[in-house]
Amino acid sequence: MNFKLKMLVAGMALGFSASSMAADPIKIGVAGPFTGGSAPMGVSMRDGVKLAVAEINAKGGLLGRQIQLVERDDEAKNERGVQIAQELINKEKVTATVGYINTGVALASQRFYQEAKIPVMNNVATGSIVTRQFADQPENYIFRNSANDTIQSHMIVQEAVDHRKFKKVAILADSTNYGQLGREDLEKALALKKMSAVAIEKYNLKDVDMTAQLLKAKQAGAEVVLTYGIGPELAQIANGMEKLGWKVPLIGSWTLSMANFIDNAGKNGNGTRMPQTFIQDPNTPKRKAFIDAYVKAYHPPGDRMPSPVSAAQGYDSIYLLAAAIKQAGSTDGPKIKAALENLNEKIDGVVTTYNKPFSKDNHEAITADITVFGEVKDGKVVLAK
Numbered sequence: 001m002n003f004k005l006k007m008l009v010a011g012m013a014l015g016f017s018a019s020s021m022a023a024d025p026i027k028i029g030v031a032g033p034f035t036g037g038s039a040p041m042g043v044s045m046r047d048g049v050k051l052a053v054a055e056i057n058a059k060g061g062l063l064g065r066q067i068q069l070v071e072r073d074d075e076a077k078n079e080r081g082v083q084i085a086q087e088l089i090n091k092e093k094v095t096a097t098v099g100y101i102n103t104g105v106a107l108a109s110q111r112f113y114q115e116a117k118i119p120v121m122n123n124v125a126t127g128s129i130v131t132r133q134f135a136d137q138p139e140n141y142i143f144r145n146s147a148n149d150t151i152q153s154h155m156i157v158q159e160a161v162d163h164r165k166f167k168k169v170a171i172l173a174d175s176t177n178y179g180q181l182g183r184e185d186l187e188k189a190l191a192l193k194k195m196s197a198v199a200i201e202k203y204n205l206k207d208v209d210m211t212a213q214l215l216k217a218k219q220a221g222a223e224v225v226l227t228y229g230i231g232p233e234l235a236q237i238a239n240g241m242e243k244l245g246w247k248v249p250l251i252g253s254w255t256l257s258m259a260n261f262i263d264n265a266g267k268n269g270n271g272t273r274m275p276q277t278f279i280q281d282p283n284t285p286k287r288k289a290f291i292d293a294y295v296k297a298y299h300p301p302g303d304r305m306p307s308p309v310s311a312a313q314g315y316d317s318i319y320l321l322a323a324a325i326k327q328a329g330s331t332d333g334p335k336i337k338a339a340l341e342n343l344n345e346k347i348d349g350v351v352t353t354y355n356k357p358f359s360k361d362n363h364e365a366i367t368a369d370i371t372v373f374g375e376v377k378d379g380k381v382v383l384a385k
Contacts, residue, residue, distance in 0.1 A: 025068035026061070026331055028053075028321070029088040029097030031109070032124070033076035037205060037232045040259045040306035041101045045124050046071060047298050048314030049098055051290070056318070062325050067318075070094060074105050081105035085112040095331040096121065098317045101310070103127030104177035114141050117333040119324075119340060121145065123317035124310050126152065126253070127181045131363040141337055143358060145320060145351070145365040146313050149228075152253050152275045153185035154192075155371060156226055159273060160251050161193050166224045170199040170217035172210070172237055174229035182228030182253055198222050207233055210240040218246050227252030235264030242268045249273070257374055257381045259306040269376045273384050276374035277351045277366055278312035280305055281383065290315060290350045304380055316349035320357065320365065323347050 030049050032042035053067045061067060070092045074081040081100075088094045089112055097113060098121045100106035106125040113120045114134050122130055122144040131144050160166050169190065173183035183200065190196055198220040201213035214237070217225060225241070225248060227234055234256055241247070249271065255261070256274035265272075282288030294311060295303045305311050324339035325331060340358050347354040357365035373384035 023065060025066045026325065027068050027070055027092055027094045029092065029094040030069050030071045031074050031081065031084050031097055031099040032101045034073040036076050037230055037260070038076040038101050040231060041124055041310040044305050044307035044310040045099060045101060045314035047294065048311035049318055051293055051297060052315045052318035056322055062322055063329065076102045076105060078104050078108035081109035085109040089113065089116045089118060094118065095325070096321055096336060098123050098314065098321065100125040102178060103130060103181060106130050107133060107177060110142050117141060119143060119333060119337050121317045121321055123313040127178060128185055129181065139337065140363060141333065143340055143363045145317050147254065147275055147277050147366045147371045148364060149182050149185045149253070151368045151371055153182065153189040155275045155368070156186065156251050156253070157189040157193065159373060160224045160226060161195065164249070168198045168221050168223045169226055170201070170220065170222035171197045171226045172201045172203065172213055172217065173227065174233055175202050175204050179228045186226055186228065203233060205233060208236055210236050211244070214240050214244055214246065218244065222248065224249045224251060227256065230255050231258035231260035232264060234261045238265040238268040238272065254309055256376065257307065257309060259304065262376055262379060270378065272376045273373050275371045276309055276381065277371055278309050279374050279381055279383055280308040286348060287350050308381070312350045316351050319347050319349055320354060
């Protein structure tokens with residue numbers, strides 16, 4: 001083979017190599033609980049994420065490459081979340097990760113992304129501290145597009161105290177990071193009204209009898225019960241109140257919209273209220289298209305999403321991240337982070353239209369004015385009136 005031919009063959013090989021590299025997929029991690037009590041949130045989030053990725057890939061992907069999701073079930077366990085974070089970063093070489101349902105898992109796991117300078121988009125976890133965990137560091141790689149507990153706790157207290165004029169409130173919260181940080185936020189919100197709860201009770205995951213906690217709240221004269229927990233145990237609260245013949249309103253964090261609360265509480269859940277960023281109501285063309293696509297793809301029982309909020313926020317999280325990758329023109333973590341902090345493009349999501357949702361000092365996309373009150377009515381969540 002003469003020299004020119006050798007150079008041509010070498011050049012072609014290099015070209016093939018470069019084109020195959022260019023065609024490598026962009027890997028995005030999806031971490032959440034796909035089994036266990038938190039599964040309605042995790043599965044709905046993952047399925048919303050998958051819908052968005054399918055749409056983007058059908059239109060040619062990002063930077064001329066397809067998006068590949070790397071899904072991992074963290075089982076709502078902090079130690080499992082830590083293992084998954086290290087695996088996604090070191091073995092899978094993800095460009096970014098979306099997810100985190102449980103505040104405790106987020107707080108335990110996202111430090112590895114912070115160290116690796118890889119963005120995380122928390123699309124469900126709501127603990128107020130989540131995006132501020134590394135606020136003291138020069139660069140912060142933790143973002144969120146769910147309504148944090150500072151927003152929710154103020155809304156819950158405003159609904160109970162300002163709108164419904166209750167003077168005596170009880171708080172029932174689970175023993176997880178989520179429950180206890182939420183309980184602290186509720187107490188802070190009450191303190192701003194120069195009030196304190198007449199009873200503050202704690203319970204554990206998988207508890208099936210809330211009688212003791214409810215009796216203390218009832219005996220303290222509580223006129224309303226405020227909650228921070230997840231579906232199965234929240235249903236035990238509603239059912240326990242029915243057993244005691246104690247009929248006071250239940251107002252709590254957004255998780256009262258979970259299918260495993262609504263189904264397990266049955267008629268005892270009716271009237272329960274909670275903050276929501278998204279209700280399964282096709283009240284805009286964008287929302288109708290999203291709901292129709294979700295139902296067609298996943299066939300949820302009764303055409304009801306297990307957790308509409310999680311599905312919608314999961315969907316939107318991918319579009320926020322995709323806009324940043326496109327703007328950065330790169331899969332480099334610091335460049336994506338910088339783009340997220342100054343997004344030029346308006347993103348038409350199903351929760352809201354995002355217009356510069358983040359800045360260097362604010363990594364929260366959801367504001368109080370985006371969040372509404374939902375109410376459980378005959379097996380589904382509707383807009384509260």
